[in-house]
Amino acid sequence: GQQVMQIPQYQHVQEGEDFTTYCNSSTTLSNIQWYKQRPGGHPVFLIQLVKSGEVKKQKRLTFQFGEAKKNSSLHITATQTTDVGTYFCAGLNTGTASKLTFGTGTRLQVTL
Amino acid sequence: NAGVTQTPKFRVLKTGQSMTLLCAQDMNHEYMYWYRQDPGMGLRLIHYSVGEGTTAKGEVPDGYNVSRLKKQNFLLGLESAAPSQTSVYFCASSSTGGRYEQYFGPGTRLTVT
Numbered sequence: 091g092q093q094v095m096q097i098p099q100y101q102h103v104q105e106g107e108d109f110t111t112y113c114n115s116s117t118t119l120s121n122i123q124w125y126k127q128r129p130g131g132h133p134v135f136l137i138q139l140v141k142s143g144e145v146k147k148q149k150r151l152t153f154q155f156g157e158a159k160k161n162s163s164l165h166i167t168a169t170q171t172t173d174v175g176t177y178f179c180a181g182l183n184t185g186t187a188s189k190l191t192f193g194t195g196t197r198l199q200v201t202l
Numbered sequence: 203n204a205g206v207t208q209t210p211k212f213r214v215l216k217t218g219q220s221m222t223l224l225c226a227q228d229m230n231h232e233y234m235y236w237y238r239q240d241p242g243m244g245l246r247l248i249h250y251s252v253g254e255g256t257t258a259k260g261e262v263p264d265g266y267n268v269s270r271l272k273k274q275n276f277l278l279g280l281e282s283a284a285p286s287q288t289s290v291y292f293c294a295s296s297s298t299g300g301r302y303e304q305y306f307g308p309g310t311r312l313t314v315t
Binding site: 091096099121123131132133134135138178180182188189190191192193194195 | 235243244261296303304305306307
């Protein structure tokens with residue numbers, strides 16, 4: 091079955107440093123979504139990427155979808171303590187009734 | 203607008219006991235899902251539903267059953283709980299029409315002793 095891997099599993103940065111998490115799928119995706127889960131909370135949708143090579147920005151967050159639609163990345167510029175949490179990518183294949191396959195997640199810790 | 207709600211929030215079961223987790227959404231979404239989340243393993247799909255009266259198996263369906271008798275509710279049942287089912291369970295819903303973003307409930311933390 092489809093597998094979605096994320097690296098790193100964990101990253102600890104100092105506030106102000108940049109952070110990147112990478113997502114790789116074993117199969118070509120129709121789109122990819124990113125979610126954030128704060129400690130003790132539930133996943134919250136951040137963004138969806140659909141087109142090959144697509145780049146989207148949300149303030150300090152930059153999301154990219156690879157040309158082959160098998161990989162994606164999330165880059166945070168100048169992290170803040172409010173960025174703490176686990177970031178998940180989730181891949182969607184068409185014809186699967188919007189079933190997402192979630193990556194294993196990257197836990198981000200930010201200290202002052 | 204409550205979004206997605208789950209009951210109960212916490213539960214401790216003994217091995218062999220049964221229970222039902224309830225998920226409700228007020229967004230008129232067609233699709234609903236049950237996931238379990240274990241440390242280091244992300245979210246794994248247990249069962250899902252594409253509409254009232256329909257259910258289908260996900261990635262890890264063994265030991266669980268579901269029902270969707272009403273569009274707004276999705277029930278997850280454990281007939282005979284096992285310690286391996288200790289986890290955090292999340293329900294989610296999404297609409298049709300191409301956007302597919304999923305809205306999650308607050309989760310149920312289940313411990314089986």
